Amino acid sequence: MNGDAVNGDVMDADWPTGGLDPVRRLRVLAAGLNPVMYAEAHLDVSFAEVWAVAGDLEGELPHLIPSIRAFRLEEGGAGGAAAGGRDRCRAVAHGPLGHAADFDVLLQSGWCLMQSRMVIGGMAAVAEGAGTRFAVLGGARPSWLRSGLSPLRPIGRGRGARMIDRARRRVAVRRVDVRESRS
Amino acid sequence: MSQRGRGAAEEVSVTPWAAAEPLVVAARSGDVLALNDLLELLTPYVNRLCRPIALTDTADAVQEALIAVFRGLPKLKDPRSLYAWVRTIAVREAVRVAKRASREVPVAVDDCDGIVGLLGTRTTTELASEVHDVLRRLSSEHRAILVLRELEGLDEKAAGELLNVSIGTVKSRLHRARDNFRKAWVR
Numbered sequence: 050m051n052g053d054a055v056n057g058d059v060m061d062a063d064w065p066t067g068g069l070d071p072v073r074r075l076r077v078l079a080a081g082l083n084p085v086m087y088a089e090a091h092l093d094v095s096f097a098e099v100w101a102v103a104g105d106l107e108g109e110l111p112h113l114i115p116s117i118r119a120f121r122l123e124e125g126g127a128g129g130a131a132a133g134g135r136d137r138c139r140a141v142a143h144g145p146l147g148h149a150a151d152f153d154v155l156l157q158s159g160w161c162l163m164q165s166r167m168v169i170g171g172m173a174a175v176a177e178g179a180g181t182r183f184a185v186l187g188g189a190r191p192s193w194l195r196s197g198l199s200p201l202r203p204i205g206r207g208r209g210a211r212m213i214d215r216a217r218r219r220v221a222v223r224r225v226d227v228r229e230s231r232s
Numbered sequence: 233m234s235q236r237g238r239g240a241a242e243e244v245s246v247t248p249w250a251a252a253e254p255l256v257v258a259a260r261s262g263d264v265l266a267l268n269d270l271l272e273l274l275t276p277y278v279n280r281l282c283r284p285i286a287l288t289d290t291a292d293a294v295q296e297a298l299i300a301v302f303r304g305l306p307k308l309k310d311p312r313s314l315y316a317w318v319r320t321i322a323v324r325e326a327v328r329v330a331k332r333a334s335r336e337v338p339v340a341v342d343d344c345d346g347i348v349g350l351l352g353t354r355t356t357t358e359l360a361s362e363v364h365d366v367l368r369r370l371s372s373e374h375r376a377i378l379v380l381r382e383l384e385g386l387d388e389k390a391a392g393e394l395l396n397v398s399i400g401t402v403k404s405r406l407h408r409a410r411d412n413f414r415k416a417w418v419r
Binding site: 068069070073074076077078080081082137153155162163164169171189190191192195 | 259260261262263264265267268271275276279291294295298299300302303305306
């Protein structure tokens with residue numbers, strides 16, 4: 050065997066870069082986090098329309114998650130690489146009873162992660178045929194709390210499916226808004 | 233094993249740890265952003281291992297390998313062995329996915345540099361294309377042993393432990409893999 054055939058060291062930056070699409074990445078994170086809520090589905094709408102909703106955290110997150118009344122990004126917040134903005138920022142979520150929680154947010158095209166001291170969340174989208182595969186993840190952050198909530202996972206799947214359904218409806222609402230603004 | 237091969241194998245278990253250590257610790261505590269960074273760190277390595285074995289099903293193999301890695305992360309006894317542990321999982325998952333797949337097509341050009349060393353010549357796009365075709369005709373087990381020896385530079389003992397087979401099996405499998413590769417190449 051020719052030892053020179055060995056193809057460099059493992060930290061070589063020139064490795065093939067073909068990675069995983071955002072939904073596959075969220076599946077991997079779900080395996081690691083064992084969250085109480087994970088769901089994914091195919092939506093018969095374009096990726097751009099889905100992400101216009103999912104990526105608009107301040108405008109749409111309160112519509113997608115009933116336990117959030119308002120979600121405010123810090124000034125100049127995460128615009129995402131495509132928008133030329135930073136992809137990481139801080140945010141504050143306000144609950145229906147007036148309580149607030151600070152969040153760290155990572156927002157990129159098709160990819161959003163957020164976490165507070167107690168809660169984690171994620172959304173991912175990728176074009177799939179003529180539509181979009183959309184996935185959502187949510188749960189507790191501390192490991193002791195995650196294991197305690199694991200029996201609720203069947204309920205969590207239903208909550209995830211309803212969140213995806215709400216995203217589907219918000220896409221439809223936005224279409225109507227666009228049509229009305231043009232007429 | 234050659235000096236360079238030994239160096240590559242050692243770096244797998246030592247150098248990357250510096251970058252991965254704080255991420256593993258944070259990820260275990262449920263830090264989703266640390267998990268994201270760890271995923272970005274490991275994906276190219278897993279991709280590099282899976283691609284020559286799983287061929288067109290690389291995305292499935294990489295996903296399955298990383299799911300197994302992230303699921304097992306809390307149970308990893310010595311986090312300093314992260315990369316060796318990841319390599320074991322990635323190769324096994326790639327072989328499993330390749331066996332499951334019904335079709336196989338050539339690997340990417342970049343992945344064949346080490347394998348081309350078998351022929352004692354340099355890589356060109358045309359040559360690499362022919363190498364892809366030859367690799368496609370090998371079994372997933374033979375591709376796996378070639379990846380471990382030619383790309384990762386593992387010795388026979390380490391390769392045997394990783395594939396869960398004896399050194400004798402590694403030797404015979406490697407002999408057949410090289411033999412089949414050369415025969416297919418001559419044709």
